[in-house]
Amino acid sequence: MAKILVTGGTGFIGSHTVVELHNAGYEVVIVDDLSNSNPKILQQLETITGQQPEFVELDLCDEAKVKAFAEQHSDISGVIHFAAFKAVGESVQKPLKYYRNNFYSLINLINAFNSELNLVFSSSCTVYGQPDVLPVTELAPTKKAESPYGNTKQIAEEILQETCAVTPSLKVISLRYFNPVGAHESALIGELPIGVPQNLVPFITQSAIGKRGPITVHGNDYDTVDGSAVRDYIHVVDLAKAHVAAIRRLEAEKAASNYEVFNLGTGTGTTVLQVIAAFEESTGEKLNYTIGGRRDGDVEKVWGDVSKASNELGWTAELGIAEMMSSAWNWEKYLRDNPF
Numbered sequence: 084m085a086k087i088l089v090t091g092g093t094g095f096i097g098s099h100t101v102v103e104l105h106n107a108g109y110e111v112v113i114v115d116d117l118s119n120s121n122p123k124i125l126q127q128l129e130t131i132t133g134q135q136p137e138f139v140e141l142d143l144c145d146e147a148k149v150k151a152f153a154e155q156h157s158d159i160s161g162v163i164h165f166a167a168f169k170a171v172g173e174s175v176q177k178p179l180k181y182y183r184n185n186f187y188s189l190i191n192l193i194n195a196f197n198s199e200l201n202l203v204f205s206s207s208c209t210v211y212g213q214p215d216v217l218p219v220t221e222l223a224p225t226k227k228a229e230s231p232y233g234n235t236k237q238i239a240e241e242i243l244q245e246t247c248a249v250t251p252s253l254k255v256i257s258l259r260y261f262n263p264v265g266a267h268e269s270a271l272i273g274e275l276p277i278g279v280p281q282n283l284v285p286f287i288t289q290s291a292i293g294k295r296g297p298i299t300v301h302g303n304d305y306d307t308v309d310g311s312a313v314r315d316y317i318h319v320v321d322l323a324k325a326h327v328a329a330i331r332r333l334e335a336e337k338a339a340s341n342y343e344v345f346n347l348g349t350g351t352g353t354t355v356l357q358v359i360a361a362f363e364e365s366t367g368e369k370l371n372y373t374i375g376g377r378r379d380g381d382v383e384k385v386w387g388d389v390s391k392a393s394n395e396l397g398w399t400a401e402l403g404i405a406e407m408m409s410s411a412w413n414w415e416k417y418l419r420d421n422p423f
């Protein structure tokens with residue numbers, strides 16, 4: 084049974100990917116420093132899958148420890164690298180923390196496996212900024228990042244592309260996520276924001292459960308159908324399944340290049356107000372919201388052209404906005420009744 088290393092595997096997308104890897108017959112080892120996740124997720128994963136994945140608490144910035152880990156796990160056939168800091172606002176306040184962590188961890192990981200590696204890299208649609216053409220394809224130019232966080236994703240992709248160009252033994256797929264939302268159907272794992280959620284959907288569910296006040300809609304004067312900003316929301320379980328498809332593509336060695344990029348979205352744009360309406364419709368909960376000013380750094384509208392992932396990864400998102408909202412709500416209710 085092939086063994087896959089999932090760095091950041093106790094995190095939101097990482098934990099859902101661990102479940103889908105298990106479902107696809109892979110053995111999993113998780114490395115995480117628990118700086119932005121809760122170890123109880125490991126028990127939740129055991130409940131969902133019937134076995135607790137091997138877990139090693141490790142700071143990937145510690146070069147010697149990462150090297151020792153790789154030497155002790157020479158049977159790892161692929162790596163899915165989620166471990167990174169990802170809070171846009173915090174990255175503006177603490178840029179060095181983000182550049183150090185997100186680059187040291189990536190470089191240490193590649194070096195520890197002597198660049199002989201199948202690597203799936205967690206990237207983001209944030210590399211596009213505000214695209215000139217929509218839907219945005221993988222060929223669209225990247226734009227100057229709005230935050231150090233976004234810049235770490237852009238530069239990491241360049242590091243990987245330039246390294247792959249001179250390292251045939253390193254095979255990489257960068258996955259550019261649009262907006263991951265929702266939770267596993269069991270409601271045992273989901274998004275665990277620390278503090279006041281910056282992202283829309285966790286704020287919605289915390290507002291609906293009474294942990295937060297009304298939602299502030301950041302701007303309704305955009306050039307969109309209802310004036311609020313447009314995003315391509317994708318269910319986290321669909322996103323997780325795409326990572327299994329990427330690992331399988333790397334194993335099959337069918338790619339023309341040892342560095343590839345795929346958009347992971349639904350190909351559909353949804354406004355903030357439409358998300359609010361979808362949540363109310365799918366849960367029966369009434370939301371309170373107010374209209375505020377635009378949020379610094381926000382793009383007006385972005386959604387992905389996802390044909391490349393469909394044609395070459397054989398993957399397409401299957402879950403719609405209603406399931407995204409109902410699963411996110413079920414997870415929020417689980418957290419209320421079973422506080423972590």
Ligand code: WQD
Nearest residue numbers: 171207209262281282283284286299300301312355378381
């Ligand atoms: C979505 C829309 C907000 C909160 C971020 C990162 C991106 C990626 C996904 C990691 C925007 C509006 C939000 C609120 C609101 N993360 N909003 N009221 O900013 O599109 O993307 O998460 O890769 O890199 O930038 O997601 O959920 O914060 O915002 O009106 O209370 O909801 O203005 O239009 P975003 P988001």
